[in-house]
Amino acid sequence: MSGISLRAATLIGAGAIALWSSLAVLTAIAAPPPFFACAVAFSIAAGLGIAKCLWRGESIVAPFRQRPQVWAIGLYGLFGYHAAYFAALALAPPVEANLLNYLWPLLIVLFAGLLPGERLRWFHLAGAALGLAGCVLVVGAGAGAAGFETSQLWGYGFAFAAAIIWSSYSVLSRRFGDVPTDAVTAFCAGTAALAAICHVIFENAYTGTAAQWAALIGMGFGPVGLAFYLWDVGMKKGDIKALGAASYLTPILSTGLLVIAGGGHATLTLAIACALVVGGAVLASKDVLFGRARD
Numbered sequence: 001m002s003g004i005s006l007r008a009a010t011l012i013g014a015g016a017i018a019l020w021s022s023l024a025v026l027t028a029i030a031a032p033p034p035f036f037a038c039a040v041a042f043s044i045a046a047g048l049g050i051a052k053c054l055w056r057g058e059s060i061v062a063p064f065r066q067r068p069q070v071w072a073i074g075l076y077g078l079f080g081y082h083a084a085y086f087a088a089l090a091l092a093p094p095v096e097a098n099l100l101n102y103l104w105p106l107l108i109v110l111f112a113g114l115l116p117g118e119r120l121r122w123f124h125l126a127g128a129a130l131g132l133a134g135c136v137l138v139v140g141a142g143a144g145a146a147g148f149e150t151s152q153l154w155g156y157g158f159a160f161a162a163a164i165i166w167s168s169y170s171v172l173s174r175r176f177g178d179v180p181t182d183a184v185t186a187f188c189a190g191t192a193a194l195a196a197i198c199h200v201i202f203e204n205a206y207t208g209t210a211a212q213w214a215a216l217i218g219m220g221f222g223p224v225g226l227a228f229y230l231w232d233v234g235m236k237k238g239d240i241k242a243l244g245a246a247s248y249l250t251p252i253l254s255t256g257l258l259v260i261a262g263g264g265h266a267t268l269t270l271a272i273a274c275a276l277v278v279g280g281a282v283l284a285s286k287d288v289l290f291g292r293a294r295d
């Protein structure tokens with residue numbers, strides 16, 4: 001995939017955003033313990049990578065032969081993010097925790113400007129600002145005026161840590177552009193192993209229905225599986241700032257799917273938020289969609 005174009009890689013990365021939008025619905029159906037969900041889903045994700053190697057006649061050991069710093073970045077991103085995110089949901093109200101967690105797209109756009117050969121332009125910043133405004137509307141609508149309680153500061157801290165971890169992992173992936181996307185297979189396997197250990201230590205056994213197990217397996221094939229391979233391509237070969245801004249579509253699409261599934265109601269606030277997010281994503285992506293600007 002070394003000869004892939006900027007536009008194609010950006011579209012591939014956007015595929016991860018579409019898959020991530022189904023995570024809330026699948027999680028609501030499966031209702032699994034967090035670490036158990038990670039262990040199962042990431043085991044399936046690793047299996048996808050191994051199956052690809054077998055299909056192409058490639059070594060299934062090769063993805064695991066990575067430098068120590070590459071392993072560290074991979075586990076930091078996949079396991080670290082999910083551990084912090086689930087801790088946030090356990091220690092703080094979910095709406096507010098999600099609000100802080102979804103700062104990661106904005107942070108990706110801003111962090112990307114620190115990469116060699118990259119710089120932030122007015123439309124990246126404006127698009128990110130519009131996206132953040134839409135995200136605040138749709139995720140923060142249920143928070144009301146309750147405010148943050150001191151007893152929940154640990155939860156908010158974990159939520160902010162999750163945003164920092166995922167955004168920094170995504171941007172750091174560009175610095176390891178020589179590492180093949182197949183390495184994600186190893187990261188998924190490592191994350192599954194760590195999550196399994198945490199499940200045994202901290203959680204009770206999971207006994208789900210057939211529908212719940214189907215949703216959990218679907219998570220492994222989609223938003224907690226294929227999505228990470230697509231995202232890796234987008235971060236290494238695509239327009240990282242445009243993908244960062246487009247990532248604001250995740251909470252919007254997720255909310256829309258929940259509404260369709262009967263988990264909520266369409267409102268004027270949701271419509272305005274969608275307009276802000278889509279408009280911001282298009283604006284931040286204008287150099288990819290319509291060609292590079294000269295200034």
